Amino acid sequence: MTSSxxxxxxxxxxxxxxxxxxxxxxxxxTVDLTITPDDVRAYLAATGEPAERWSERVPPIMLxxxxxxxxxxxxxxxxGVLHTGHEHEARRPVQIGEPLAVSISVSSxxxxxxxxxxxxxxxxxxxxxxxxxxxxxxLVPPDGDAAGDATGGGTGDANGDANGSAE
Amino acid sequence: MTxxxxxxxxxxxxxxxxxxxxxxxxxxxxIHRETPEAYSGPFGRPVAHGMLVLALVSExxxxxxxxxxxxxxxxxxxxxxxxLVPVEVTARATLRxxxxxxATYDVSCEDANGEALLTGTASVRLA
Numbered sequence: 001m002t003s004s005x006x007x008x009x010x011x012x013x014x015x016x017x018x019x020x021x022x023x024x025x026x027x028x029x030t031v032d033l034t035i036t037p038d039d040v041r042a043y044l045a046a047t048g049e050p051a052e053r054w055s056e057r058v059p060p061i062m063l064x065x066x067x068x069x070x071x072x073x074x075x076x077x078x079x080g081v082l083h084t085g086h087e088h089e090a091r092r093p094v095q096i097g098e099p100l101a102v103s104i105s106v107s108s109x110x111x112x113x114x115x116x117x118x119x120x121x122x123x124x125x126x127x128x129x130x131x132x133x134x135x136x137x138x139l140v141p142p143d144g145d146a147a148g149d150a151t152g153g154g155t156g157d158a159n160g161d162a163n164g165s166a167e
Numbered sequence: 168m169t170x171x172x173x174x175x176x177x178x179x180x181x182x183x184x185x186x187x188x189x190x191x192x193x194x195x196x197x198i199h200r201e202t203p204e205a206y207s208g209p210f211g212r213p214v215a216h217g218m219l220v221l222a223l224v225s226e227x228x229x230x231x232x233x234x235x236x237x238x239x240x241x242x243x244x245x246x247x248x249x250x251l252v253p254v255e256v257t258a259r260a261t262l263r264x265x266x267x268x269x270a271t272y273d274v275s276c277e278d279a280n281g282e283a284l285l286t287g288t289a290s291v292r293l294a
Binding site for chain 1: 178190193221222236243244
C-alpha cells in the first residue's frame with residue numbers, strides 16, 4: 001500500500017479475515033507503507049498539531065495510526081468493538097517518503113464472560129531496521145458481532161475507539 | 168539531562184476535525200461521523216477517534232522533547248470513556264520518575280469537566 005491523500009476510505013475489498021476467526025499467533029500479510037508529504041499535511045490539518053516541525057519526518061503517533069489502518073484494511077473488525085488500550089514505541093525518526101513494511105500478528109485472542117478480547121502487535125520496518133512497534137488492545141462486548149459483520153461497522157473499529165472504558 | 172516539564176496541550180475536537188482525521192488515518196468507521204450508525208450506537212452520537220485524542224499527548228511530548236520523542240519515546244495508555252464530539256480535550260504529562268537515561272510521565276487526556284478520557288504513561292530516553 002502506497003499512501004496518498006484520498007477520500008474517506010471504503011472498507012477494503014481485500015478485507016476477508018474476520019475477527020472471530022483469528023487466533024493467537026496468526027500473522028497477517030506484510031503491507032508496504034510509504035507516507036507522503038500530502039499524507040502528513042492531511043494528518044496535521046486533522047489533529048491541529050503545528051505543521052512546521054514535520055516537514056521532513058513523520059509524527060510518531062501518525063505512524064501508529066497508519067499501522068492500525070493496515071489492520072483495518074485486512075480484517076473485518078466487528079461492529080461494537082472497543083479500542084481499549086494502545087502502546088507505541090518509536091525506535092527512530094521516520095522520514096517522509098521512506099518505504100516501510102508493516103507486519104501485524106495476533107498476540108492474544110480470548111473470550112471472557114462472553115466478551116472477545118484481542119491484542120494485535122504491529123511492527124514497522126525499514127529494510128531490516130525496526131522503526132516502530134505498536135500494540136492495540138480491543139474488546140468486543142457480548143452483544144457485539146465477533147463474527148465480523150461487514151455490513152455493520154464497515155471495517156469496524158479497531159482504531160476505534162468507541163473509546164472503550166472497558167476494564 | 169533533567170527531564171523537562173511537559174506543558175499541557177488543549178484543543179477542541181469537533182466534527183470537522185474528526186471527519187478530517189477519518190480520512191487522514193484511513194479509518195472508515197461510521198461511529199465517528201454523523202451517520203445513522205453513530206446516532207443509533209452505544210453512545211448516541213459520534214465519538215472522536217481514540218487515536219485522535221492520543222495525538223494530543225504525542226504533541227505535548229514532542230513540544231517538550233523534540234526529536235528525542237521520535238528516538239525512543241513510548242506510550243502505554245487505556246481509554247477510559249468516549250470522547251463525545253464536540254469535546255475540548257487537554258493532554259497532560261506529569262513526571263513520575265527519572266533515572267540516568269529514562270524519564271517516565273503519567274499522561275492523561277481530560278475533557279473540559281476534568282473527566283479522564285485516557286490515562287497511561289509515556290517514557291522517553293534521555294540523551
